[in-house]
Amino acid sequence: MKKKLLIAILLLPLLAAVIGLVVLYHLPLDLEDRAPSQPIAFSHRQHVGEMAIDCRFCHRSVDVSAIAGIPDVDLCRACHLFIAVDRPEITRLAEFWQQNQPIPWERLYRIPDHTYFPHMMHLNAGLECGGCHGAVETMAVTRRVVATKMGWCLNCHREHGASIDCWTCHR
Amino acid sequence: MKRRTFLQLSGMAAAGSALAGCRKGNEKLIPFLVPPEDGATPGIADWYASACRQCPAGCGILVKVSAGRARKVEGNPRHPINRGKLCPRGQSLVQELYHPDRLRTPLKRSGPRGSGQFVQISWEEALATLADRLRPLAPGDAGKSAVLWTPPLQGYLAELVARFGQGVGRLQHLAWEPFAPEWRRQSLYGHQGLIDYDIENTQYLVSFGADFIDSHLSPVRFNYAFGRMRQERPTVRGRFTYVGPRLSLTAASADRWLPARPGTEWTIAMAMAKRLLPQVEPRVLAAAGLDTAELARLTEPYSVAVVAELTGVRATDIEAAVAKLVAIRPALVIAGEMLVAQRNGPEALRAVELLNLLLGSVNTPGGVYLTRPEAPGNDSSLAELQQTLATLQAGNCDLLLLQGVNPTYNLPPGFGFTEALAQVPLVVSCATFLDDTVRFADLVLPDHANLESWGEAIPSAGARGHTVGLLQGVVKPLHDSRSFPDLLIALAQTLGGATGAAVSEKSFLEGLQQRHAAGNPARWNELLAQGGIFPAEAAPPEPLRQVSLGRPELPPAADADPDFPLQLQIYPSSAFHDGHGAALPWLQQLPDPMTTAVWGSWLEINPQTAARLGIAHGDLVEVGSAAGTVQLPAFLYPGIRPEVVATPLGQGHQGLGRYADGRGVNPLQLSSAPEGGGGFPVPGTIPVRVRRLSEAGELVTAGHPEGSYRRELLGI
Ligand code: SF4
Numbered sequence: 001m002k003k004k005l006l007i008a009i010l011l012l013p014l015l016a017a018v019i020g021l022v023v024l025y026h027l028p029l030d031l032e033d034r035a036p037s038q039p040i041a042f043s044h045r046q047h048v049g050e051m052a053i054d055c056r057f058c059h060r061s062v063d064v065s066a067i068a069g070i071p072d073v074d075l076c077r078a079c080h081l082f083i084a085v086d087r088p089e090i091t092r093l094a095e096f097w098q099q100n101q102p103i104p105w106e107r108l109y110r111i112p113d114h115t116y117f118p119h120m121m122h123l124n125a126g127l128e129c130g131g132c133h134g135a136v137e138t139m140a141v142t143r144r145v146v147a148t149k150m151g152w153c154l155n156c157h158r159e160h161g162a163s164i165d166c167w168t169c170h171r
Numbered sequence: 172m173k174r175r176t177f178l179q180l181s182g183m184a185a186a187g188s189a190l191a192g193c194r195k196g197n198e199k200l201i202p203f204l205v206p207p208e209d210g211a212t213p214g215i216a217d218w219y220a221s222a223c224r225q226c227p228a229g230c231g232i233l234v235k236v237s238a239g240r241a242r243k244v245e246g247n248p249r250h251p252i253n254r255g256k257l258c259p260r261g262q263s264l265v266q267e268l269y270h271p272d273r274l275r276t277p278l279k280r281s282g283p284r285g286s287g288q289f290v291q292i293s294w295e296e297a298l299a300t301l302a303d304r305l306r307p308l309a310p311g312d313a314g315k316s317a318v319l320w321t322p323p324l325q326g327y328l329a330e331l332v333a334r335f336g337q338g339v340g341r342l343q344h345l346a347w348e349p350f351a352p353e354w355r356r357q358s359l360y361g362h363q364g365l366i367d368y369d370i371e372n373t374q375y376l377v378s379f380g381a382d383f384i385d386s387h388l389s390p391v392r393f394n395y396a397f398g399r400m401r402q403e404r405p406t407v408r409g410r411f412t413y414v415g416p417r418l419s420l421t422a423a424s425a426d427r428w429l430p431a432r433p434g435t436e437w438t439i440a441m442a443m444a445k446r447l448l449p450q451v452e453p454r455v456l457a458a459a460g461l462d463t464a465e466l467a468r469l470t471e472p473y474s475v476a477v478v479a480e481l482t483g484v485r486a487t488d489i490e491a492a493v494a495k496l497v498a499i500r501p502a503l504v505i506a507g508e509m510l511v512a513q514r515n516g517p518e519a520l521r522a523v524e525l526l527n528l529l530l531g532s533v534n535t536p537g538g539v540y541l542t543r544p545e546a547p548g549n550d551s552s553l554a555e556l557q558q559t560l561a562t563l564q565a566g567n568c569d570l571l572l573l574q575g576v577n578p579t580y581n582l583p584p585g586f587g588f589t590e591a592l593a594q595v596p597l598v599v600s601c602a603t604f605l606d607d608t609v610r611f612a613d614l615v616l617p618d619h620a621n622l623e624s625w626g627e628a629i630p631s632a633g634a635r636g637h638t639v640g641l642l643q644g645v646v647k648p649l650h651d652s653r654s655f656p657d658l659l660i661a662l663a664q665t666l667g668g669a670t671g672a673a674v675s676e677k678s679f680l681e682g683l684q685q686r687h688a689a690g691n692p693a694r695w696n697e698l699l700a701q702g703g704i705f706p707a708e709a710a711p712p713e714p715l716r717q718v719s720l721g722r723p724e725l726p727p728a729a730d731a732d733p734d735f736p737l738q739l740q741i742y743p744s745s746a747f748h749d750g751h752g753a754a755l756p757w758l759q760q761l762p763d764p765m766t767t768a769v770w771g772s773w774l775e776i777n778p779q780t781a782a783r784l785g786i787a788h789g790d791l792v793e794v795g796s797a798a799g800t801v802q803l804p805a806f807l808y809p810g811i812r813p814e815v816v817a818t819p820l821g822q823g824h825q826g827l828g829r830y831a832d833g834r835g836v837n838p839l840q841l842s843s844a845p846e847g848g849g850g851f852p853v854p855g856t857i858p859v860r861v862r863r864l865s866e867a868g869e870l871v872t873a874g875h876p877e878g879s880y881r882r883e884l885l886g887i
Binding site for chain 1: 199202204206
């Protein structure tokens with residue numbers, strides 16, 4: 001009897017682990033790195049917080065296109081030809097430029113396939129960048145503050161009285 | 172630590188490590204180094220008009236370009252040929268552009284010929300090598316010659332090549348590719364003008380081996396017209412009969428399929444002519460140089476009963492088709508490649524086309540329209556091809572310059588192209604991909620992809636006026652390639668002298684602009700935006716003049732050769748056309764419309780014949796002819812005559828890159844002598860025998876219960 005109980009106790013965690021893994025497999029978990037280290041340690045705190053540069057100065061197409069746009073290397077360089085040229089991170093920037101290589105940034109936010117998310121519509125509807133992206137002006141290392149899952153989209157759409165028709169996003 | 176705590180902790184650790192294993196790497200965000208000059212906004216696309224030159228139809232396309240990248244191809248609604256529609260080959264143009272096996276720089280052979288070993292060289296070196304070979308060809312000097320082999324060219328490019336050839340001297344231009352509309356030279360209509368079938372306005376359509384939905388002349392145009400013929404008119408639904416031994420997609424779209432023995436289709440046309448003849452006024456025939464009494468004598472033997480016997484089609488079915496053709500107007504008859512490729516093809520073609528004359532359907536609504544072309548086509552005939560090959564074989568050619576053709580693949584071994592190649596000291600190939608032929612070149616010059624090229628696409632069918640589609644380079648060339656015309660211009664500049672004087676334009680684009688909108692940039696932009704020069708109204712049709720008929724021969728009896736009792740029909744596949752689409756994975760994955768087969772070749776065989784030979788669906792069979800054997804999976808297909816088997820052309824490449832190599836077989840290996848009807852290199856049917864080898868045919872079809880999941884068979 002006691003032996004059986006012992007075996008049962010030993011097997012239970014194993015069973016739990018298996019069930020756990022199966023559940024994990026089916027749950028829509030957020031598995032991507034939220035604050036990956038970037039090829040250049042770019043600080044939003046410094047640029048947005050301290051220097052008070054407007055988001056649109058770098059993310060230039062955010063209010064006209066679905067895609068906010070990542071600044072081209074030429075744009076980074078335009079300022080850093082003169083500013084902080086001897087900092088190690090800026091030297092790295094210069095190296096990318098000299099080698100004719102774009103900077104392979106780690107992506108933080110990804111909209112799932114078959115989903116349409118237009119940045120400009122959200123901005124033109126009066127939403128703030130920080131509403132989704134968090135207080136980037138305080139982030140030395142930029143981190144993702146939300147998991148871009150359908151439930152999150154729907155909540156916000158309901159809150160603001162925006163359409164929750166399938167075709168609004170899945171088109 | 173208590174045991175319980177230990178177990179809890181170890182469980183958590185296990186779950187934690189499992190979770191860490193699930194963590195995905197983030198994607199990358201790659202910005203521009205420097206943004207494009209035209210100020211492209213990420214996420215916002217521009218649409219540029221251009222044209223497709225994957226087949227001679229010349230459809231107009233619109234290409235979605237964002238951030239300097241071509242992303243999607245659609246049909247151009249303003250183009251009169253395809254009116255916004257497009258076939259899968261046109262859709263796949265983006266895959267040609269981004270193909271991983273594209274040639275990126277000029278290459279020079281470093282190993283033995285055919286070994287595929289090349290080293291990169293500069294354009295300067297490539298041009299210098301080529302110029303050194305071209306210089307001694309100057310007119311006046313005695314000596315060997317050079318051959319330039321391209322597909323049939325049109326418009327400005329044809330004219331540029333002619334000027335270049337004259338400048339160089341002894342440079343012979345061969346303009347030949349399989350399935351080029353060159354076969355229409357055999358036509359009753361007598362000239363190589365523009366041809367258009369007014370399918371949308373006809374009431375009764377009969378096709379003799381013209382697979383106008385699959386591949387015939389201008390498939391997108393005729394598909395569109397066919398849809399309108401069937402459904403666009405409020406009160407009539409046009410009727411359609413197909414004559415031919417195999418149920419193609421076109422035949423499957425017909426109301427009636429008359430599966431005539433291959434080579435006898437024309438006798439049905441004779442039965443029709445016989446019944447139509449009494450309705451026709453003799454002066455109509457006299458105007459075309461035909462004699463009514465003579466025609467009556469010619470058609471006399473072909474009563475429905477006799478024709479039923481000859482063709483193996485039920486007499487009632489033939490009678491129904493004949494009766495409809497006699498009663499319904501307007502009616503239209505189309506003859507196509509599958510008929511013309513027969514040994515009696517040219518005569519059979521004319522016998523079938525005679526019906527349009529008898530029906531009064533030449534240059535009338537619902538009939539066939541003929542228009543004189545702006546400039547004559549420069550396509551070479553099969554005889555000219557054979558002459559050129561003889562010149563090569565005799566060692567009388569110092570240089571072979573190939574562009575856009577793949578004769579190693581497209582000519583049966585009997586033509587001796589490989590042997591001819593061995594006699595040429597320098598073989599130069601201008602191509603987008605390494606392919607079966609480019610492999611044997613000494614010098615390889617990368618060509619622009621369709622979406623990077625400037626040029627013209629001038630349809631030779633499906634239009635009723637001079638139509639010029641303009642090809643626009645919608646993206647900056649991705650690699651260090653040069654378009655073929657710009658290569659000729661650069662060569663002429665290197666050569667100088669007579670050639671330099673003959674070809675004096677700075678670039679092809681500049682010449683193109685000069686030709687269509689000299690000194691008027693606004694007009695040029697307008698032409699580019701709409702996709703070309705489209706006639707506002709139809710040109711006056713070209714009347715039929717004197718025609719000559721000829722008398723078709725009957726094919727030998729089906730069982731004439733006991734060693735090879737079956738007839739193999741090779742048809743152009745709807746995805747790959749003559750084979751050059753096989754490099755593109757989208758087209759490989761495109762299910763064949765009749766069998767749903769993907770990524771391979773197959774042999775269509777009638778279930779009756781299969782049962783007799785002990786062959787089951789999916790078995791591996793050997794198809795043998797006098798020339799050789801190939802192995803194919805069997806596809807039991809009720810839509811084919813019992814004595815006929817069929818296989819598509821397009822697969823079985825060697826050297827066409829990762830997606831095409833080693834898939835399926837090239838059935839042209841089964842053709843022995845360089846003989847075919849009507850200008851085709853392969854006869855319409857080849858006598859073969861079929862034998863079962865094993866059950867491991869490894870046929871992959873999208874319609875299979877396991878479908879495309881059988882990826883282990885595809886190896887991708
Ligand atoms: S029919 Fe020919 S020209 Fe038209 S889209 Fe298809 S391949 Fe291109």
